[in-house]
Amino acid sequence: MAAGDMASTRLGAGRQHLRPLKRRGLVLLRLTAIVFAVLLFCEFLIYYLVIFRCSWPAVKTPADAGGLGTPEPVLRAMFLADTHLLGAVRGHWLDKLRREWQMERAFQTALWLLQPEVVFILGDIFDEGKWSSSQAWADDVGRFWKIFRHPPHVQLRAVAGNHDIGFHYQMNTYKIKRFEKVFSPERLFSWKGINFVMVNSVALEGDGCDICSGAEAELLEISHRLNCSREHFPLYRRNDANCSGEDAAPPDEKYTPFKERYDALSQEASRKLLWWLRPRLVLSGHTHSACEVLHGAGVLEVSVPSFSWRNRNNPSFIMGSVTPTEYALAKCYLPCEDTVLTTYCTAAGGLMLLTLVHAGLVASPFHFGWNMLRKFKTT
Numbered sequence: 001m002a003a004g005d006m007a008s009t010r011l012g013a014g015r016q017h018l019r020p021l022k023r024r025g026l027v028l029l030r031l032t033a034i035v036f037a038v039l040l041f042c043e044f045l046i047y048y049l050v051i052f053r054c055s056w057p058a059v060k061t062p063a064d065a066g067g068l069g070t071p072e073p074v075l076r077a078m079f080l081a082d083t084h085l086l087g088a089v090r091g092h093w094l095d096k097l098r099r100e101w102q103m104e105r106a107f108q109t110a111l112w113l114l115q116p117e118v119v120f121i122l123g124d125i126f127d128e129g130k131w132s133s134s135q136a137w138a139d140d141v142g143r144f145w146k147i148f149r150h151p152p153h154v155q156l157r158a159v160a161g162n163h164d165i166g167f168h169y170q171m172n173t174y175k176i177k178r179f180e181k182v183f184s185p186e187r188l189f190s191w192k193g194i195n196f197v198m199v200n201s202v203a204l205e206g207d208g209c210d211i212c213s214g215a216e217a218e219l220l221e222i223s224h225r226l227n228c229s230r231e232h233f234p235l236y237r238r239n240d241a242n243c244s245g246e247d248a249a250p251p252d253e254k255y256t257p258f259k260e261r262y263d264a265l266s267q268e269a270s271r272k273l274l275w276w277l278r279p280r281l282v283l284s285g286h287t288h289s290a291c292e293v294l295h296g297a298g299v300l301e302v303s304v305p306s307f308s309w310r311n312r313n314n315p316s317f318i319m320g321s322v323t324p325t326e327y328a329l330a331k332c333y334l335p336c337e338d339t340v341l342t343t344y345c346t347a348a349g350g351l352m353l354l355t356l357v358h359a360g361l362v363a364s365p366f367h368f369g370w371n372m373l374r375k376f377k378t379t
Contacts, residue, residue, distance in 0.1 A: 081286070082311060089128055107147060121158040122161075122232055159201075160176065194228065239257055240291055263287070274295060283318065290305045314336045314337075
């Protein structure tokens, strides 16, 4: 055999050897692209796609009714509850990482798309604040500000919950001061002529303890200027039997009686709050589920569902357009965790099928369908 023929033979063999390598490289590139696209969708884009559908509710103003004068300023307020940032004791690191990433993406996306002026968090910000050490508390606070970072022009106000400072028998002055050092100790927050009262409902036990007496005295001082209130415990109601909607309590929990001072405020404390503060609107957290209740004189209470996927498959938050005389509320749902898990499972199944087809262990669905079609035509 001539030298030229031998060289051609070797070159041809080399090219044939490179073709499988090239095909494997292309398959690997495709698989990598699919994985990247699925991660991008499930961990970033889905938050924009879902929250983009939310919009601020329209609120009636005197100008809308044909009135004269300067239109009333409208305050855009965002209300969320029960974030339950896991601590050092009960939280598995993977669960903690996942839930905090979800809340960070949801909150930052909502800030960017909706541009609220003030954000209220209605208690149970931390899961283990009631027993965490000074170091654990500092770590939790640092993670909180990373997740819920916001520009200087956005106000963030928080109400203490039983997981932040403990129930009545667990709370003490140290825990309350520790919480108030991170979040403003102000009970009355005013902006654009609208007053919001932040109620430490854990302290409304009614047993005359020093903390309870101080909390009641503080509420009495500002009672004449109130028109809205925010608290952690809901006002007294028997149960969630009359609550409806896709984010209400599950059917097996709706008829479970509420325990006063644990699941809801006592009847006495609820009557006091409604009498002292005469609110137009009450928003509360604690139950992790949605509910709307009309109290005496037609005062609406809205229970805000949990903002954490650890507590709900379909978290949400409330958007409020508020003026000194009117308000309008709308709910903004976050991505369902079932949707994300289904997307991941579908993508994993597709990747496995592509890998098996490339390895020759499974026939390509396209070729299989084409062959079946040809057989059908020939028959």
